[in-house]
Amino acid sequence: MAEAPEGDPVPSSSENSESIIESNVNDDEGPSPKKRKTVIENDQIEKLEHRLGGILCCAVCLDLPQAAVYQCSNGHLMCAPCFNHLLADARLRDETATCPNCRVEISKLLSSRNLAVEKTVSELPLECKHCTRVFPRHSLQNHEEKICEERVTGCRYACLGCGWRGAARAAAAHEAACAHPRRSAADLLELLAQRERRARDDALVHAQLLDLLSCEKITFNDLQLKPYRTEELHKLYYETSRFSAFSHQWVVKAFVNKNQRDPTQSSQREITYQLILKSKPAAPLAVSWACVRGPFGEARLAPALAAHAFREDEAAPARALPLLDPADTNRLLAGRAIHFRLIMFLSTK
Structure with a gap:
C-alpha cells in the first residue's frame, strides 16, 4: 500500500465528510444573492408589464390600443376603432351609445382622450413579429418596416419582373445572383407594356378631371x-x-x-x-x-x-x-x- 509523503498532512475521514456536506449545502443554496436579486427583478418587471397590459387594454376588444385612447365619464378605456364602431352601431340602430362596462352614455362630446394612457402604452415593450426582439411600441413599426433583417422584402429588380420575396438579410445575396438584370430588351417589352397600361389607367382620372x-x-x-x-x-x-x-x-x-x-x-x-x-x-x-x-x-x-x-x-x-x-x-x-x-x-x- 502506497504511503503518503511525510510533508503532506493526510486529511481525516471526518474532514472529508465535512467538506462534502459543505459543498452540498452550497449547491442547495442556489444562485448567489446578486444573481437571485436580478432574477427576482426581471420577474417583477415581466409581471408589471402583464399587469399594465390588463389594466390599459380596450374594454371592447381587450387589446392594447395602437393609437388614440378614449374614456367614458367613469374612466373606462376604449381604442379609437372600437369607440367609433360603438358610435356607428348606435347611429345605425337609432340608440344611445353606451360604455360596454358601466353603460354610461358615450359620445364625442361626453368622452375624452386619455393622453397619459396613450403615452404609457407607447412605452410598453412588444416583440417584433419577424425577429422576436423586444422594442417599445412607439418604435416597433419603424423597426419592422425599415430596419429588421428578418422582414419580408422584394428584389430591387422587381421592376424588371423579378418576383422574389424573402428576408431582408438574404436580399443582397439574391440580387447578386438575380438573372433579371441580364434579360434582353426583347424579353422586357411585354412587362414594360403592362406597367405602362397600369400607369395610363391611373393617370386617366386625373386627365379627365383636367379636361373637365x-x-x-x-x-x-x-x-x-x-x-x-x-x-x-x-x-x-x-x-x-x-x-x-x-x-x-x-x-x-x-x-x-x-x-x-x-x-x-x-x-x-x-x-x-x-x-x-x-x-x-x-x-x-x-x-x-x-x-x-x-x-x-x-x-x-x-x-x-x-x-x-x-x-x-x-x-x-x-x-x-x-x-x-x-x-x-x-x-x-x-x-x-x-x-x-x-x-x-x-x-x-
Whole structure:
C-alpha cells in the first residue's frame, strides 16, 4: 500500500465528510444573492408589464390600443376603432351609445382622450413579429418596416419582373445572383407594356378631371350629409339640404351597405350615395361630378369621376363613396354629419 509523503498532512475521514456536506449545502443554496436579486427583478418587471397590459387594454376588444385612447365619464378605456364602431352601431340602430362596462352614455362630446394612457402604452415593450426582439411600441413599426433583417422584402429588380420575396438579410445575396438584370430588351417589352397600361389607367382620372376644368359651367358646393330615419322600417339614411347648381335644385342621399336591412350585422361597411335632380329641366342635363374632401372633411377620398344625363326629378345610379381607407366608414358614421365637397361640371355637348 502506497504511503503518503511525510510533508503532506493526510486529511481525516471526518474532514472529508465535512467538506462534502459543505459543498452540498452550497449547491442547495442556489444562485448567489446578486444573481437571485436580478432574477427576482426581471420577474417583477415581466409581471408589471402583464399587469399594465390588463389594466390599459380596450374594454371592447381587450387589446392594447395602437393609437388614440378614449374614456367614458367613469374612466373606462376604449381604442379609437372600437369607440367609433360603438358610435356607428348606435347611429345605425337609432340608440344611445353606451360604455360596454358601466353603460354610461358615450359620445364625442361626453368622452375624452386619455393622453397619459396613450403615452404609457407607447412605452410598453412588444416583440417584433419577424425577429422576436423586444422594442417599445412607439418604435416597433419603424423597426419592422425599415430596419429588421428578418422582414419580408422584394428584389430591387422587381421592376424588371423579378418576383422574389424573402428576408431582408438574404436580399443582397439574391440580387447578386438575380438573372433579371441580364434579360434582353426583347424579353422586357411585354412587362414594360403592362406597367405602362397600369400607369395610363391611373393617370386617366386625373386627365379627365383636367379636361373637365375647361368646361364653361363649373360649380362646387361644400355639403353636409345629415342622418335621418325612414318612417316605416326606421332605417338610417343620410341626406343633404337642397342646393343650387346650373339654375336647378339638387340633393345628395347616402345609404349604408346599399340599404341593407341591418348593417350592424356586417363587419364590412360602405357608404353609397346618389345625386338627385329635384327640379324639371327643359332638356336632359349632361352632368359630370366628383366628390372630394372638403375643408371640414374627416376622411380622404380617392379621385373618382361620375357622369349622368339627368331628366325630370331623376336620381343618378348609386355609387360607392370612394374612401381611401375603408376603416374611415365607421369614423364617418360615428360623427354628426359627413362633410364633403361636390364639384359639378355641365357638359354642353
